[in-house]
Amino acid sequence: MTGRILIVDALATNRIVLKVKLSAAFYRVVQARSGHDAIGLARRARPDLVIIGDLPDMKPADFIARLERELGTPAPPVLALLPQGQGALRIAALQAGAADVITQPYDENVLLARLRSIMRHRQLDADLGMPPDTAHALGFAEEPAGFERPQSVVVLADTIERAEALRTRLAGSPGLDITALGHGEPRAAAALRRAPDAIVLRIGPENTKPGLILLAELQAAPRTRRARVVALIDDDIAHLAAPVLDMGAHDAQPATIDDHELALRLSFQLSQKRRSDALRGKLEDGLQAAVVDQLTGLYNRRYALSYLKRMIAEAHAAGQTCAVLVADLDHFKSVNDTHGHAAGDTVLAHVSARMRAALPADSMIARIGGEEFLIALPDTSLSGVRHVADHLRRVVRDTAVPLPSGDGPVRVTISIGAALATPTTPRAQTDVGKLVAQADKALYGSKSGGRDTVTVCMRPAA
Structure with missing residues (x-):
């Protein structure tokens, strides 16, 4: 996988160890020792992704906010590596828009899979976009409508009871239309045909193979391939996190994840989905404008x-x-x-x-x-x-x-x-x-x- 990654950490040892791992995976790496230095370097080097560890001069959430202010939207995604016991920093980073927060010590395979997932989906969004100046010149950058429909979420588990329990955990999230379904329910297929914005998929020891097959089918089906998929994996099969990410899931977390963090992660994925839909809509409008006469609606x-x-x-x-x-x-x-x-x-x-x-x-x-x-x-x-x-x-x-x-x-x-x-x-x-x-x-x-x-x-x- 190619791409430029900026590593930010006060400890040279941490930067070197991570650089070796990323270079072996064919990433190009640049380094900074502080948040202030990193923002200046990011402005010049334009990395595809930023990994932050121990920042000596600012908190992760402050760094993410400042990076977006300095580089504009969309700024490169930020993945934060935080030590255990830093729940408040973890939540604050997710609230600020971190693409992911991974607890140290981390599983190298999961880290690399997460990087591949973030980079893959970032490239898909980049393929849909266009330079801002071009968008304005062509008339594709009008302000969006003020009304936003509720986003739809389908919760899937091996049983309806587990699915309902997951829906209850997400009940406090505003603006969501949540449907809970068991894998084998006849109405599951009908719900998925309605093209949900996100799918929360629980995979446990009792449904490992059917869950993985379902994930593959979701990625292939026309009505669900654009949905953001958050996989919740039982601790007994935690080793599947990396393969699940490589199969196309946008996030993979332990099934025991804190409810507040789960809601934040789902909210982030839904915001990314809304942005992707907007980019895709502008692209489709642009393609139509290129071949359709605006006065008559006929082809040109x-x-x-x-x-x-x-x-x-x-x-x-x-x-x-x-x-x-x-x-x-x-x-x-x-x-x-x-x-x-x-x-x-x-x-x-x-x-x-x-x-x-x-x-x-x-x-x-x-x-x-x-x-x-x-x-x-x-x-x-x-x-x-x-x-x-x-x-x-x-x-x-x-x-x-x-x-x-x-x-x-x-x-x-x-x-x-x-x-x-x-x-x-x-x-x-x-x-x-x-x-x-x-x-x-x-x-x-x-x-x-x-x-x-x-x-x-x-x-x-x-």
Whole structure:
């Protein structure tokens, strides 16, 4: 595993021992002897994770808060190594946002597994993110809505009694919708299909194998693979903590964990889940904005040309006929000149919606210019193209568009040109550009023939 880790400890011996272990696991290590030095080094070296031990100049919680202030959000995750008997420091560190707190002396295998887990999930979040400046420039950094729905948590144990006992331990956590279920309950599958935000999974000696199998299934299932999983492991099988983390659990703790600490750890995982969901939502919005015309909701030219290329290749391989239609609203300039550009936008949006609804489900429609549209029809025929195009023409002609000003309604017509790529058309003559050019020529024929008409190009694209 690669990644840069900053070790902070006042004792050189502790730093050296930990550096040897981490270097053997292929991490790059930088070191600091105090919290103050570490924050300066973190600003320069930008570590992927920070491990803090004995800090001579500040408490762990203060270090975490200052690191976030100095480096901004998200700061690198912090893993604290604290001696036994430091319950107050442990809780304070978790409340401040520590990714984990591990008691010394620690199990080396568990420590390395925990590092792998933190680094893995951090990278997944990084893959969803984008630089803040880019986000603002593209308009993907709007403030989130004030309302936040309650987050859902499913508690799973081998019996419903143990699951209910776990739910009782979490009952004081605000804003959670908690469902307790036994592994074999028929309603367990239905609850998991509702895509919970987090899953608390108890694994004991009596259900070790089924518990591990369930963990693997949770990571693979589409509805649960994004849920944050907190595994609670009985002391008798404590050695499974490292494998459980490597199997995808986000946290693995003894089943005897203090209730307050359990609630804090679950809260941390849920906050990470909410952040990941927000990043994923912004990414999906960004991807949609890259291929969708914002005014009409139709695909844009970039997506349309890529789609055409795939459609033509698939039709050629399957021995099918496909078609491209280019459509243009007639005398649209007069709408803008008479009623204003806001009215023109209304007409475009309204007509686009009607055209999309009138097309077959397997078709694609895009806005490729001001009032120009491109339609792709896979697996069709000459008669099918004529039928679809003429239906589209009549739908637009019969659409009365009400205007925001109260004027109108406005009616427009559309001219359409179409070109086909058949199984007998030579592959070299079904290039996207050539096919669109043929449809454009057919559109010109419709315009010169009086508009509100359909022309199909009968010659192969050349």
